[in-house]
Amino acid sequence: MSYFEASARTRIRGLVDAGTFEEFCPPEMRQTSPHLARLNAPLSFDDGVAVGRARLSGHAILIAAQEGRFNGGSVGEVHGAKIRGLLDRALAERPSAVLLLIDSGGVRLHEANAGLIAISEIMRALLSVQAAGIPVFALVGGSCGAFGGMGIVTRLCNEVIMSEQGRLSLSGPEVIETVKGVEEFDSRDRALVWRVTGGKLRRAQGDATRLVEDSIPAFRNAAAELMERYRVHSLPEKSLTDLLADQERLACRNMQFSNARDGQEVWDATLSDSTHVPELSSEEFNQRLLER
């Protein structure tokens, strides 16, 4: 089943072991957004995110899934507080991992200030969870991708599992086009948008740690495999040395691609064969990445 097409709840059902999902702050509590209500906009009983605990391949996990089709998976006060609360909970419950199924354009403009603050609280809570030795995975393969503050949150995660359809970036192409003009970024050129933000670019750069096919079982298998790895090698705390190495890696990227504006330039430098990359299956792509 396609991960891209599925709803947030269908993704959870398909990822976790059958019958193990237990939701926190469930829809029947009707914690809807008072801010959308004031603007007379449609509400959702879960404010566009489901959070809870479950098992995946037997491992205890906490999981959050954003619903990209409700207001673009955007983060408002309630939505953000549910994710932040889940991360706080991880400190007490100590699951094998926290899985964030990110499908979001970022801050919800109808409650923009609350959304921005919520994202910075999520960032801090996520860093605390990692400092406690609990890995956090991001899964990105939905129609809204991971943009804005949620793009930053995604890159804080220990593992980023993406499909090619998933997109990961900061400013949406539409925003850049509106502000800087169509010459800077033509948001209607879908192929270009994917070459600049899509899963195959992010995997080639190392920003995504796994590239999988657009199917729920493929995401599940990747998550299960990674969780098994963390069971064997527990998560070390990030040290100054680690961050200096990250700094060096990012500085090298700036130098190496100082004028790049198209993902093809990155593929040319990172794949054994960089022809016809958009047409490759994830398996073929991963093979070419390995060969280099």
Added chain:
Amino acid sequence: MEKFTLTLKSVPAKSRRTTLCGVVSSGNLEVLVEPIGMEDACEIEVSTSAHGFRDIWEAVLNDFAKEHESGGLRLSINDAGATPAVVSLRLSQAFEIASGDAP
């Protein structure tokens, strides 16, 4: 948003699981199904962004209550302009999940 609640006669439901079905996006809706303390009627609460279609809603919901054993259930709907066909489909799906073993 236009809001109204209907209480409709229906045969008692066999199983009464709480479930949420569908997504609030343009042309679509979500339905929350929950048990309530009634036997031979269901309560349907509608919140819709499309104003002035109450007659059509009532026709669709009456059909639903007749065709499904939904007594003792409350269905709460958040609608973002779904067509009657989509409404019927989502209600049936939600009912099947709430009353069946489907996950």
Added chain:
Amino acid sequence: MKELFDRLFGKDRHDIAIEGLFLQGKAMVGKESATVIGTCEHAAIDAALALKISGAILNAVREGPRPILFIADTQGQALTRHDELLGLNGYFAHIARAVDLARRSGHRLITLINGEAVSGGFLAFGMLADKICALPGSEVRVMDLRAMSRVTKIELATLEQLAKESPVFAPGVENFWRMGAIHEIWSDKDSWPERLGMAFASLADERASIGFERGGRMLASPIAQCVANT
């Protein structure tokens, strides 16, 4: 900027270099030497500037725990295809990790908003400090109401009316103060060195409960607790 530094730290009590849109150096706060890292001239933060910020934070960590003062003046992230291709979100995440490392290494962290703090640029470093103070005349926002009206398709007049009642979406330092994201708003009458000295006390992330007390965010704290504890 020199006037600002004189006013903040006192004359001859600072040694801060400005390189383009980036500033870094040392200054005295009370009897302590603090590291100062910041942006100026409403900087649009691109990958290169982000690396300077993270590099300076990591240097400060290497030098050992002393207070860090972030001076934020940013119009937000740079909007270019090149920066998106590089993965600017990852550079911002790297800054966040550096700030977190500094905190865990015992640095006390304060952000001073001088000018404007907008959206992703504010998220990148300013918002992650222990305490955030705004200088008089500062502006904080995600998006101005006109653009917000365009994107959400809600009439500008409606937004303007609602902005009078609710702090939740409109630009403004006071709105962020009410929601708990800005701890202090300084005035021209204050002694800034004195306020700075008082502000440098470590804090947990209490923004949600402060926002509740100030009536700006009534749900964030109870909902997070509901998910975390039940």
